[in-house]
Amino acid sequence: MRLQCEVEVRSRLLPTCGLRGRAKGAHALLSLGRQPDRPPGRGGPSAGHSVYLMVCTARDRAGARYKLKENIEQFFTKFVEEGKATVRLKEPAVDVCLSKANASNLKTFLAAVRLAHRGTDVEALPLSVLVPAKTSEVEKPKTKMIITSRRDYPLTKNFPYSLEHLQASYCKLARVDMRMLCLKKLRKLDLSHNHIKKLPETIGDLVSLQELNLHNNHLESFCVALCNSTLQKSLQFLDLSQNKIKALPVQFCQLQELIHLKLDDNELIRLPFKMGQLSQLRFLSAARNKLPFLPSDFRNLSLEKLDLFGNPFEQPNPLVPSIQLKIPLTLLESAARATVNYRIPYGRHLLPSHLCEDLEVAKTCQCGNACLSCFIQTTVTMNLHYVAHTVVLVDNMGGTEAPIVCYFCSLTCYSQFLDRYLQSNR
Ligand SMILES: [Zn+2]
Numbered sequence: 001m002r003l004q005c006e007v008e009v010r011s012r013l014l015p016t017c018g019l020r021g022r023a024k025g026a027h028a029l030l031s032l033g034r035q036p037d038r039p040p041g042r043g044g045p046s047a048g049h050s051v052y053l054m055v056c057t058a059r060d061r062a063g064a065r066y067k068l069k070e071n072i073e074q075f076f077t078k079f080v081e082e083g084k085a086t087v088r089l090k091e092p093a094v095d096v097c098l099s100k101a102n103a104s105n106l107k108t109f110l111a112a113v114r115l116a117h118r119g120t121d122v123e124a125l126p127l128s129v130l131v132p133a134k135t136s137e138v139e140k141p142k143t144k145m146i147i148t149s150r151r152d153y154p155l156t157k158n159f160p161y162s163l164e165h166l167q168a169s170y171c172k173l174a175r176v177d178m179r180m181l182c183l184k185k186l187r188k189l190d191l192s193h194n195h196i197k198k199l200p201e202t203i204g205d206l207v208s209l210q211e212l213n214l215h216n217n218h219l220e221s222f223c224v225a226l227c228n229s230t231l232q233k234s235l236q237f238l239d240l241s242q243n244k245i246k247a248l249p250v251q252f253c254q255l256q257e258l259i260h261l262k263l264d265d266n267e268l269i270r271l272p273f274k275m276g277q278l279s280q281l282r283f284l285s286a287a288r289n290k291l292p293f294l295p296s297d298f299r300n301l302s303l304e305k306l307d308l309f310g311n312p313f314e315q316p317n318p319l320v321p322s323i324q325l326k327i328p329l330t331l332l333e334s335a336a337r338a339t340v341n342y343r344i345p346y347g348r349h350l351l352p353s354h355l356c357e358d359l360e361v362a363k364t365c366q367c368g369n370a371c372l373s374c375f376i377q378t379t380v381t382m383n384l385h386y387v388a389h390t391v392v393l394v395d396n397m398g399g400t401e402a403p404i405v406c407y408f409c410s411l412t413c414y415s416q417f418l419d420r421y422l423q424s425n426r
Pocket residue numbers: 365366367368369408409410413
């Protein structure tokens with residue numbers, strides 16, 4: 001009987017506190033098996049077989065062996081459901097601490113250890129003779145792989161399923177390799193410096209993915225399916241810099257765990273409409289794009305660092321607004337405003353999906369009311385220090401100000417704003 005887990009054998013005779021610290025568990029193979037007892041003396045009668053626990057690690061493949069019959073002082077099994085347990089032996093005085101085991105395998109294994117301790121007839125237990133572990137059985141599973149040239153890229157072999165960090169850069173990949181999408185433990189995927197044009201939707205199936213680096217590829221878009229995938233709950237770092245992306249979808253802001261977002265050197269003509277909803281975002285860079293202004297809820301961000309250098313920002317002129325106001329309001333506009341203002345629940349089972357999409361991008365007037373397609377739009381100047389501690393200058397003139405869009409639901413709201421604006425600039 002065998003069990004794969006991590007093991008640390010701690011002696012109870014040596015001081016364990018203070019400087020010594022706690023050793024980390026080593027990847028190990030535990031076996032339970034029979035072994036002939038050593039005859040008591042030369043030429044004496046053989047004492048038969050006993051059950052032993054053998055702990056094999058990469059360092060000690062032959063394994064340390066511990067006799068079990070009436071040799072267990074205590075079992076610690078409080079955390080057995082988490083794959084942890086400790087077996088305290090009498091002789092030698094050691095604690096065999098098991099962790100990272102499969103919980104059900106661990107329970108079966110401990111049950112057999114218990115039987116051996118009670119001295120259940122050795123022949124009755126279905127145990128074989130102990131054999132040392134093979135190298136492959138005690139080697140730690142590979143968790144990291146770095147490939148930085150086409151030559152080293154595996155074409156015939158699969159990636160190890162245990163990988164948590166995979167980098168494949170400068171490999172001239174034209175698409176994401178489907179074999180990577182089976183790596184369910186992957187936390188970091190770095191595909192920078194390739195020729196990838198499109199991301200497969202199934203990248204969203206990488207349930208553990210926290211960091212995705214796509215710097216310097218040929219991407220033209222970031223698809224909606226990815227914004228709706230499990231990446232919403234896991235993705236914290238996204239580098240899309242040096243691609244050819246013109247716009248990100250509205251749904252991009254559903255990637256709620258994002259902390260670090262790099263969009264430099266693309267062709268972005270606008271940032272996602274609801275950018276301000278990325279509440280975890282701390283580092284944002286979108287330098288050298290084609291942004292004329294920032295979306296209105298950009299002011300809701302709370303960043304540590306912001307870099308918007310080298311964008312063709314417009315000079316704001318609140319006195320020349322774009323007026324898209326129809327009076328009286330259309331029935332659709334009135335209904336849409338009421339739906340958002342009174343938080344009336346809606347969904348695709350109640351409304352045509354294009355209406356749902358429109359409602360999701362409803363604009364907010366400075367008075368707090370919603371507007372859909374009837375509004376007055378203008379841009380005002382915002383000092384970027386308002387949303388970020390550290391701001392990289394937006395131009396070579398030393399400025400840290402950028403234009404931000406404002407919406408007004410009515411002429412009244414616009415004229416109130418204008419009064420305040422003219423007074424403060426008098
Ligand atoms: Zn208003």
